[in-house]
Amino acid sequence: MENQSAILLCVTKLREEEQLIIEHLNRLGVTVQVNLDSMDLPVGKSVVPPYGLALIRCLSQKNALSRSKLLELAGFETLNSARVISICTNKIHQAIVFEKHGIPQPRFQVAFTPAKLYDALSDFGDLCVIKPATSSWGRGIARMTGKECLEGWIAARESVDPSHQSFPVLVQEYVEKGDYDIRVVIVGRKPIAAFRRVSAENWKTNTHLGAEIEPIEINSEIAAICGDLVGVLGEGIYGADLFFDYQQLRYVVCEVNQNPEFAKSWKVHGVDVAYHIAEYVKEKIGSTNEANLTVNS
């Protein structure tokens, strides 16, 4: 009989991505127990569930973090790990970790007060990007084109957040990236797909904001950056956003996402991301089982 394996799949709702992953896992002989954000987690119970690995694909970054933490504390392996989710769901954490490990990224400053934003703006030549620590889909990301623009941003902020609870924020230099950024999907240790997200109208090139997808080759420089990212973060499932900086003529990392969407993009680039994720999960279960066997023997 085939070795029966099972995983827990933590989701907010079963989107097309998760349905595809489940189909592939089932085909590979892996049973999937779906756990919605609204459901209890199997923690603090004496009965050990028949799975040791939890795939975390919660939509809310807060839920992804809190649920992976609880599961890890209870002894489950989570994919991605709580450590990785904690780094990737906070743009300031990422910037600091990447700086420490020499990952190329836009020049940045962490601004703890509105006053510091003026210093950062002037350091970056009167053009910069302000980012809330936790955000996605381009939300809250704002380009400052001068002092008056920044005054407006601060005033708007103050009206909803008078005591500046939402500080610190990340400030980056504005990178001359052309009309696109590059999304690379990494599964395990390897980049499996790369595409440009092109937008003629919007400097924010999120697909949610209407950017078009253009598949590209994973060249040696992109592969090397991905290798470095995996070296720093560890194996996992990532959506890395890169820029080609046309002023410095090099690739830099804009941010790394821990729960990349692919339902729309894979239909264009043709790489079956769900299959790669399922294969990787299966491989992980195999190595977890092997480790347990070694410990128990």
Ligand SMILES: Nc1ncnc2c1ncn2[C@@H]1O[C@H](COP(=O)(O)OP(=O)(O)O)[C@@H](O)[C@H]1O
């Ligand atoms: N420093 C920057 N210079 C130029 N464009 C940027 C910069 N930072 C972000 N962008 C643009 O804004 C988009 C969203 O920023 P990102 O940091 O990826 O946040 P999100 O988590 O919302 O996707 C990027 O895909 C890119 O097109």
Ligand SMILES: [Mg+2]
């Ligand atoms: Mg992004």
